[in-house]
Amino acid sequence: MQDLTEPLVELIRRTSTDLPPDVEKALTAAREREDSGSAARGAMDAILQNVALSRRNSTPICQDTGTPIFYVRYPEGWSARKLKEQIRNAVAEATKRSYLRPNAVDAISEKNSGNNLGDDSFPTIHFEEVEGDEVVVDLMLKGGGCENVGAQYSLPNSALGAGRDLKGVRKAALDAVQKAQGQGCAPGILGIAIGGDRGSSYYASKEALFRPIEDENPDPELAALEKQLTEETNQLGIGPMGFGGKTTTVATKITGMHRLPASFFVTVSYMCWAHRRRRMTVRGAEVIYE
Amino acid sequence: MRALSLPISEEAIRSLNVGDPVALSGVMITGRDAAxxxxxxxxxxxTRQPQGDDLEVYEAIKPLLVGGAIYHCGPVVSGLDTKDYRFVAAGPTTSTREEPYQGDVMRHFNIRAVIGKGGMGAKTLAACKEVPGVYLHAIGGAASLIAQTVQKVTGVYKLSFGVPEAMWVIEVRDFPAVVTMDAHSNSLHADIEAKSKAELERLLAV
Incomplete structure (x- = not known):
């Protein structure tokens, strides 16, 4: 089994410092929509300058490098135990090289571990054994500002007049975005899970954020709702940084799950404009980053 | 763009209005949740007795805060081993978590500028009027860009809180921000909140 520690450090470096092209493209389009001279336009200018600068200097796009969330798909014969050790070593090394901020704080003692290694969920690593012979590692860095404005609704919700259907889902999502204001670092990307239990629904809402910005949901009903929610949340007028403006949401990604007959959860994970996600594929001796 | 040097005079503070872009230069100190x-x-x-270096730190930060600025920021810092500190990434953190404390902290130290992102609430707005002070909104996530305005890290207090939570003393030049809460009881955040709430009600009724 290959030692992937160094390639994993490189994956972390790219994720923290080099914003994916689909996200940058969407932000550039959002900038064009804001009135020239407005605070919103000024915010988008600073955001795009920062994206270019971070890429050029290999410095973190945002100082809040979040919880590193890894999804590892590996073929038979690889050891998840060893991969986990390599990922944890890579996270500590990337912290030493200032690609990540030391972010793991013991909630009881208040002590920051200093190297981003905490309990078993910090960093978060999901493993799945798959067919084939490639190892694919997806990494997402999600900061605390946007994580804090995520929300979960249990439908029906009478305050919102939200029933157990897609119309109810729409109302819950609109409410979450209005409550977030600019605090999740708008313009944001919405990952929404419908169904599941409280825990699985939150995971699924984040997994939805791995989808490319411009892709279309294969389910036409969900595709229509994604489009509608992006448009309607933009009508709220919150705008970049909450300064007021035309773009509050860049894209919406919805996923459906199975649920218990008694439960109908709608979970909204809000991703900030600094949507840092990258993939690494190991094919034999070759390592490919995208 | 309005150039402001730290500490800021009372007169300069009163002349600032919501929407004004500013460029700050001088010495400021970071402080967030733990601080x-x-x-x-x-x-x-x-409610808690001073212990360890508490009193010493208090005396050291007091002169920095009088008429000065506190920045809600948990930076990425290099040179931790050698103490040759440098800010690598230093955007603002969400300010609303300090809402329970900020107004009293402003009054206690006579702080004239609170810098962060996302805005703050009625208690802080009241303190802005009283002290007087302003809330300056920096661009969330623009961490590399803002770090470039940090010329020097001149000291650090309470590193025991961890790197993000420590109180870093920094010298900045042309640190960019926008006034979103002023000393005249105006808050861009309260306005946007109210407008978006009305629009939400309309959309929920559809």
């Missing part, structure tokens, strides 16, 4: 709780518990509400 605000510590200041509040130990020196304002006094």
């Amino acid at each position: 605000h709780k510590w200041m509040s518990d130990t020196f304002i509400k006094k």
Whole structure:
């Protein structure tokens, strides 16, 4: 089994410092929509300058490098135990090289571990054994500002007049975005899970954020709702940084799950404009980053 | 763009209005969740006895805060081993978590500028009028860009809180921000909140 520690450090470096092209493209389009001279336009200018600068200097796009969330798909014969050790070593090394901020704080003692290694969920690593012979590692860095404005609704919700259907889902999502204001670092990307239990629904809402910005949901009903929610949340007028403006949401990604007959959860994970996600594929001796 | 040097005079503060872009130069100090709780518990509400280096740190930060600025920021810092500190990434953190403390902290130290992102609430707005002070909104996530305005890290207090939560003393030049809460009781955040709420009600009724 290959030692992937160094390639994993490189994956972390790219994720923290080099914003994916689909996200940058969407932000550039959002900038064009804001009135020239407005605070919103000024915010988008600073955001795009920062994206270019971070890429050029290999410095973190945002100082809040979040919880590193890894999804590892590996073929038979690889050891998840060893991969986990390599990922944890890579996270500590990337912290030493200032690609990540030391972010793991013991909630009881208040002590920051200093190297981003905490309990078993910090960093978060999901493993799945798959067919084939490639190892694919997806990494997402999600900061605390946007994580804090995520929300979960249990439908029906009478305050919102939200029933157990897609119309109810729409109302819950609109409410979450209005409550977030600019605090999740708008313009944001919405990952929404419908169904599941409280825990699985939150995971699924984040997994939805791995989808490319411009892709279309294969389910036409969900595709229509994604489009509608992006448009309607933009009508709220919150705008970049909450300064007021035309773009509050860049894209919406919805996923459906199975649920218990008694439960109908709608979970909204809000991703900030600094949507840092990258993939690494190991094919034999070759390592490919995208 | 309005150039402001730290500390800021009362007159300059009163001349600022919501929407004004500013460029700050001078010495400021970072402080976020742990620092605000510590200041509040130990020196304002006094629910906790000073211990360790508390009093020493208090005396050291006081002159920096009078008429000065506190920045809600948990930076990425290099040179931790050699103490040759440099800010690598230093955007603002969400300010609303300091809402329970900020107004009293402003009054206690006579802080004239609170810098962060996302805006703050009615208690802080009231303190902005009283002290007087302003809330300056920096661009969330623009961490590399803002770090470039940090010329020097001149010191650090309470590193025991961890790198993000420590109080870093920094010298900045042309640090960019926008006034979103002023000393005249205006808040862009309250306005946007109200407008978006009305629009939400309309959409929920559809």
